[in-house]
Amino acid sequence: MSRILDTIRSPADVRRLSMEQLATLAQEIRARIIDVVCKNGGHLASNLGVTELTLALHRVFDFAKDRLLWDVGHQCYVHKLITGRNANFDTLRQAGGVSGFPSTAESPYDLFDVGHAGTSIATAVGMARGDAAVGRDARVVALIGDASIVNGVAFEGLNQAGTLERQFLVVLNDNSMGIAPTQGALASYLSRFRVSKLYEEVKRKTTELLPKVPLVGKSMLGVLDHLKEGLKATVSPHQIFEQMGFIYVGPVDGHDLPHLIETLQLLRDVQHPVLLHVHTEKGRGCDWASKDPCAFHSPGKLRVEGDTVSVVKSDRKSWTTAFADAVIELMKTDPRVYALTAAMPDGTGLAKVRKAQPERVLDCGIAESCTVDIAAGMCKAGLRPLACIYSTFLQRAYDQVFQEVVLQQLPVIFCIDRAGLVGGDGAVHHGFLDITYLRGYQNMVLMSPADEPELTAALRFALTLSVPCAIRYPRDTV
Structure with a gap:
């Protein structure tokens, strides 16, 4: 058919x-x-x-x-x-x-x-x-x-x-x-x-009852209209x-x-x-x-066997998981470490970190500029925030990286996931600009670890710095 x-x-x-x-x-x-x-x-x-x-x-x-x-x-x-x-x-x-x-x-x-x-x-x-x-x-x-x-x-x-x-x-x-x-x-x-349900019920009853009020002049109708609008504003x-x-x-x-x-x-x-x-x-x-709409928002290839569905995954650990594991260990020994993301807790690995340290992970929503500024404020207050943002999305906070972090010489640690080419997501998500615009900032330290031990070492080194730094890693396995 x-x-x-x-x-x-x-x-x-x-x-x-x-x-x-x-x-x-x-x-x-x-x-x-x-x-x-x-x-x-x-x-x-x-x-x-x-x-x-x-x-x-x-x-x-x-x-x-x-x-x-x-x-x-x-x-x-x-x-x-x-x-x-x-x-x-x-x-x-x-x-x-x-x-x-x-x-x-x-x-x-x-x-x-x-x-x-x-x-x-x-x-x-x-x-x-x-x-x-x-x-x-x-x-x-x-x-x-x-x-x-x-x-x-x-x-x-x-x-x-x-x-x-x-x-x-x-x-x-x-x-x-x-x-x-x-x-x-x-x-x-x-x-x-x-x-x-309150607003819809109030609106319905008000609409039904107002025209039925007897002996009302224009002025009274006006008062009732204002009352209706005021009530609407209160409950809507x-x-x-x-x-x-x-x-x-x-x-x-x-x-x-x-x-x-x-x-x-x-x-x-x-x-x-x-x-x-x-x-x-x-x-x-x-x-x-x-x-489970989170798990199936943007899965990789799926294996469907009857009622059982699973994501086809590599046997090797991803950079994102390696990063999450390293952050969990850092938080155990350094109470200053906090992690922020702009609506990507799963993609950046912070969902795993949040299970271990729920009070020290902040999801700021789709607001990269705001995320960077919050990180700057936390840093100024004495914390060591990790701003965990995809490379393609960090572009959206270019001005905040300069004005609120670099110009102040605050040691915010930018953890840049999805650096480099990203495959199926295509041109709008490739992460190939971060090196170009970050390397021009005064005293900005850029690191690109080659494996999991180097990633862990880069994070530990970043905590010793008194200037901003960025650690970039790909969407791939370590």
Whole structure:
């Protein structure tokens, strides 16, 4: 029996399907993604979680002329499958194959080569203003996750977007986590909203009762309206978006395809910035991925034997594990040692360290600049922080490394994972710039150990220094 997916050459084909066929297509897409990721590795749980949302967006908008901006972009597999890349999808993350991230070289539906968080809203604002300037009639949509929206660049983008006097849609994909559980006050803010029924109940009853109050003049209605708005502000944590100039809608079920389509159709031509809050489940449609979305966020190749699923791993220890083991030993003997990461506790090895020393590991969320500044402050207070950041992401904190660390000559220890080429993650994640920009800093010590004993020695040596240093190591086995 032929699959609907095999008949999809472009999003125009998606728009011709019935609702029943769309539901079948969603199942086929999930099966296709699971099959390919098991063979090649890749971002699994996040893509399974946005299947209906991606289909709904392509059903309502025409991204052959409208604009779709992805944040990070690792959740773009569904988008790729319905924009002409299904036939080659078996080459996902392979040399010369389909990229695991949006790629302008692959398709006109991919507007930017992206891989870092927080950028979608600002680039979408730029496209909205650019389109308006040249008279192009195109709707603009930015899709961002709840882990990315806490990034400073995302908030700067929201601040700019709120001033637009035109159609502009931000879709907040809220799955309660990024690679790891989302960190920070805004994450808590969104979490409180997800579990709170109070606001919706108050809003419903107020809407029902206010028009029924007898003998009320305009002034009294105004008072009641103010009361309603005041109560809304008291019990609704989404007011932050409305204060930034957005119309807030949601949260809506990100897996209810008919409702998603209906909601997007209502919002498509609203001539004002709108934020649509969509609640999705990471790993949806795959029991083992939904039960452990952290483990199956971006696994390597998978071995599936009946109900048992395991990641195909090398028998040799990875550099990341060697680093984690060394840090655990350092913390046993030096109480000044603390470790920080920017939303990558598993990738940097700090998840293992946190199990041994939970009070001495800090996950700052997707906020590399902030992470470096926190490390600088901790260092100034007498601690010896390890700023554990992927090479590709440390680029985002270039100014903070100079201003708050190097200029102050603070002995922060930068532990740079994923240095060098990183394989399947491609150009947006290669770590080949850190030597170039770090070697120009005054008194910065750079180390690149050759094996595990040298890595341990480098960390111990770093603790004796009174100047900043960086230890870089690859995504590989020792």
